[in-house]
Amino acid sequence: xxxxxxxEVMQAAMSAGMKVGAPILITSLLIGLIIxxxxxxxxxxxxxLTFVPKLIVTAxxxxxxxxxxxxxxxxxxxxxxxxxxxxx
Numbered sequence: 014x015x016x017x018x019x020x021e022v023m024q025a026a027m028s029a030g031m032k033v034g035a036p037i038l039i040t041s042l043l044i045g046l047i048i049x050x051x052x053x054x055x056x057x058x059x060x061x062l063t064f065v066p067k068l069i070v071t072a073x074x075x076x077x078x079x080x081x082x083x084x085x086x087x088x089x090x091x092x093x094x095x096x097x098x099x100x101x
Contacts, residue, residue, distance in 0.1 A: 029089040
């Protein structure tokens with residue numbers, strides 16, 4: 014396996030990881046920002062106020078985007094096996 018093929022596989026791995034992780038991370042970041050602004054405006058500093066909405070939104074996102082995330086990861090796995098079969 015040459016270095017260009019290794020770089021291609023690593024690029025595909027990073028792309029798949031970013032596709033799967035980005036929606037949850039970005040949404041969690043936005044929810045945290047909105048709640049932080051709300052806490053600063055109302056001077057309510059409760060720890061569970063930030064944790065519970067993030068948990069709920071993350072669970073909803075996993076349910077809604079779960080099939081798409083599974084498809085992205087299975088496409089990546091098929092790509093990896095295809096590369097492995099072409100080598101041997």
